[in-house]
Amino acid sequence: MKISKVWGVIFLIGGMVAVEAVPGFAQVDPLRRCLLCHGKAGFKEVLEGGKERPLYIDVEDFRGSAHGNMVCTICHTDVRTIPHLSRPRRIHCLQCHYEGNVVGAPVERKPEKYKESVHGKALEKGDPRAPDCRDCHTSHSVRQASDSASTVNKRHVPETCGRCHLSVFTAYSQSVHGTALSKGILESAACSDCHREHDLLPKDDPRSSLYPQNVANTCATCHQNETLMRKLGIPVKQVQAFKESFHGVAIEFGFLKVANCVSCHGYHDILPQSDIRSSIHPTNLAKTCGKCHPRVTAMVARGKIHVLPTEPSSGIVYWVSQFFKWFTILVLLGLFLHILLDLFGRFRAHRTT
Amino acid sequence: MSYPDENPPREPQGAKIPPQKENLAQRIQKVFSDLDYPLDEEIVEEILQDVRKRVEQEIVKQRRKEEKERREAREFVTRFNLNIRVQHFLLAVAVLLLIFTGLPIKFHESAWADIYFRFLGGLSLSRWLHRLAAILLTGISLYHLFYISFHPEGKREFRLMIPTRKDFKDFWQNIRFYLGLSSQKPKFHRFSYVEKFDYWAVYWGVVIMVVSGFLLWLHDWTLAILPKFILDIAREVHSDEAFLATVAIIMWHFYNVHLNPHNFPFNPSIFTGKISREKMREEHPLEYDEIFIETLTTASTSHTTAVATSSPSSEDSSPPPEPSEHHL
Numbered sequence: 001m002k003i004s005k006v007w008g009v010i011f012l013i014g015g016m017v018a019v020e021a022v023p024g025f026a027q028v029d030p031l032r033r034c035l036l037c038h039g040k041a042g043f044k045e046v047l048e049g050g051k052e053r054p055l056y057i058d059v060e061d062f063r064g065s066a067h068g069n070m071v072c073t074i075c076h077t078d079v080r081t082i083p084h085l086s087r088p089r090r091i092h093c094l095q096c097h098y099e100g101n102v103v104g105a106p107v108e109r110k111p112e113k114y115k116e117s118v119h120g121k122a123l124e125k126g127d128p129r130a131p132d133c134r135d136c137h138t139s140h141s142v143r144q145a146s147d148s149a150s151t152v153n154k155r156h157v158p159e160t161c162g163r164c165h166l167s168v169f170t171a172y173s174q175s176v177h178g179t180a181l182s183k184g185i186l187e188s189a190a191c192s193d194c195h196r197e198h199d200l201l202p203k204d205d206p207r208s209s210l211y212p213q214n215v216a217n218t219c220a221t222c223h224q225n226e227t228l229m230r231k232l233g234i235p236v237k238q239v240q241a242f243k244e245s246f247h248g249v250a251i252e253f254g255f256l257k258v259a260n261c262v263s264c265h266g267y268h269d270i271l272p273q274s275d276i277r278s279s280i281h282p283t284n285l286a287k288t289c290g291k292c293h294p295r296v297t298a299m300v301a302r303g304k305i306h307v308l309p310t311e312p313s314s315g316i317v318y319w320v321s322q323f324f325k326w327f328t329i330l331v332l333l334g335l336f337l338h339i340l341l342d343l344f345g346r347f348r349a350h351r352t353t
Numbered sequence: 354m355s356y357p358d359e360n361p362p363r364e365p366q367g368a369k370i371p372p373q374k375e376n377l378a379q380r381i382q383k384v385f386s387d388l389d390y391p392l393d394e395e396i397v398e399e400i401l402q403d404v405r406k407r408v409e410q411e412i413v414k415q416r417r418k419e420e421k422e423r424r425e426a427r428e429f430v431t432r433f434n435l436n437i438r439v440q441h442f443l444l445a446v447a448v449l450l451l452i453f454t455g456l457p458i459k460f461h462e463s464a465w466a467d468i469y470f471r472f473l474g475g476l477s478l479s480r481w482l483h484r485l486a487a488i489l490l491t492g493i494s495l496y497h498l499f500y501i502s503f504h505p506e507g508k509r510e511f512r513l514m515i516p517t518r519k520d521f522k523d524f525w526q527n528i529r530f531y532l533g534l535s536s537q538k539p540k541f542h543r544f545s546y547v548e549k550f551d552y553w554a555v556y557w558g559v560v561i562m563v564v565s566g567f568l569l570w571l572h573d574w575t576l577a578i579l580p581k582f583i584l585d586i587a588r589e590v591h592s593d594e595a596f597l598a599t600v601a602i603i604m605w606h607f608y609n610v611h612l613n614p615h616n617f618p619f620n621p622s623i624f625t626g627k628i629s630r631e632k633m634r635e636e637h638p639l640e641y642d643e644i645f646i647e648t649l650t651t652a653s654t655s656h657t658t659a660v661a662t663s664s665p666s667s668e669d670s671s672p673p674p675e676p677s678e679h680h681l
Binding site for chain 2: 249
């Protein structure tokens with residue numbers, strides 16, 4: 001079955017090359033025949049119950065897509081005659097994008113990753129709402145993520161995901177990441193920067209970027225990047241300070257209910273500390289910490305949260321740490337010298353007697 | 354304890370026991386009278402010899418033990434009473450347990466901590482052992498505070514622990530002695546400046562560790578009444594002082610009581626409570642003089658009472674000249 005398809009594709013490509021090679025035929029638009037109908041704006045199918053299904057293809061958009069130099073029948077292999085009397089079979093990207101395909105369709109193990117993801121699993125279970133490749137990549141205007149017109153380009157990722165996850169999209173749009181992205185700061189995080197794209201795993205899966213033990217590393221991909229954080233004017237040692245804190249060490253030891261980044265900062269609705277609505281605004285800290293530490297009062301706001309004793313910015317904690325450093329060195333040096341002197345004195349006295 | 358002796362018993366042991374007029378041979382016969390046939394004279398004699406030999410051995414053993422006790426009483430002095438010995442023992446147990454369960458948390462990224470936690474199956478057990486030991490340490494520290502505040506022995510010991518001007522002079526004299534600039538070793542009283550340093554180091558360490566430890570343990574309460582930076586300081590201090598204390602114990606305490614050629618392999622005084630008169634005269638000459646001069650004058654035989662009644666004289670300015678006597 002598959003082999004016959006492959007041969008079909010090869011045959012078609014061969015045919016295209018032949019058509020191109022013959023002068024006179026070259027001017028003939030290979031899409032022309034399909035576009036006779038599908039190129040007309042408003043071309044649609046009326047389904048049972050009055051619903052409409054648009055069948056119009058924007059040819060300019062299609063030509064700009066990753067598949068723009070291909071003809072319709074490469075994918076719609078079952079369309080042989082015009083007009084086609086039956087509805088073309090549902091097609092799938094895996095027709096070409098599979099490991100070892102001979103047409104040169106790029107595969108970066110992404111389909112395999114997708115099958116493991118929440119979306120892939122839901123699809124496998126037969127959830128009709130589960131997204132397939134084309135729900136994010138679209139059918140006819142598939143573009144590289146680097147292409148600014150692509151639905152999977154960073155600028156458009158939130159909208160693409162938001163088509164299903166509407167409430168999340170609303171919260172995200174107001175967050176520090178969302179507003180930054182809409183201002184065109186592309187370093188800001190879109191959905192896929194935290195959730196990943198194809199290997200989007202549930203948060204209780206240890207491989208997931210959202211698993212409690214992995215959250216700090218997920219945030220660290222940007223927030224520990226010194227050049228990036230300096231450029232944006234955001235402190236860069238926060239992740240390191242977290243990992244050395246009680247919460248960070250406890251989570252390393254597998255206490256998963258311990259606070260990680262998102263427990264305090266939120267996730268979709270992250271806001272800067274200066275924003276009164278933010279969970280980490282000083283006036284809200286007692287409430288935020290109180291989720292786990294119910295006795296905590298506003299006292300928790302008095303002092304830095306991400307404290308690294310080795311950083312001068314940590315204030316008194318830095319000075320205490322420095323005091324102990326030098327105190328320890330002095331005391332141990334003194335004790336060591338005394339021991340040496342004691343030994344020296346004993347040997348000297350031993351020799352003289 | 355009474356032994357079957359060939360001599361008739363010297364003291365009657367009670368009304369119930371009939372007066373024993375028969376000799377040992379007869380008693381042996383009597384013991385074996387249940388047998389179907391009587392023992393002949395030869396076997397009785399053999400048993401008799403055997404019993405006599407054993408009794409003699411037992412007597413010799415007993416006498417040696419008594420002799421040893423007398424000698425020890427003559428040659429050894431009680432340096433630490435049982436109360437102090439038990440305090441030290443419990444303190445040592447608590448501190449060692451705290452170090453063993455605490456340092457792997459401080460150095461949680463190291464390979465040896467990994468081995469430790471794999472052995473204990475994670476952090477949970479270690480945490481609770483640490484807290485258990487913390488309670489022990491707190492308990493023993495509070496008891497010690499009580500002991501040095503109210504107990505007469507404790508009050509006296511503590512008074513002798515307070516650093517004086519003489520300790521600084523002793524320290525300087527000791528350095529000069531080590532360097533060969535002086536032939537005089539400083540003369541210490543009950544506690545030398547080294548021992549005082551050890552004691553006060555522990556005092557400082559325990560106060561810091563207990564206070565910061567409880568702030569951390571009860572962090573919810575801490576954050577209810579104290580600013581967060583206090584908790585940050587508590588954490589930093591707990592970690593730093595733990596390291597300092599551990600290294601100081603390993604270096605200083607182990608050198609002074611174990612590795613020092615004078616004490617090698619180990620000075621058992623704090624466990625047995627005893628110190629030989631010889632060693633006391635060498636290491637604590639002022640205390641020695643105080644006890645034994647007083648002993649001579651009051652003709653008292655008990656050294657412990659002498660220790661307890663003698664008054665401290667730590668404000669002595671300079672040690673009295675001593676006939677050139679080098680203790681090595």
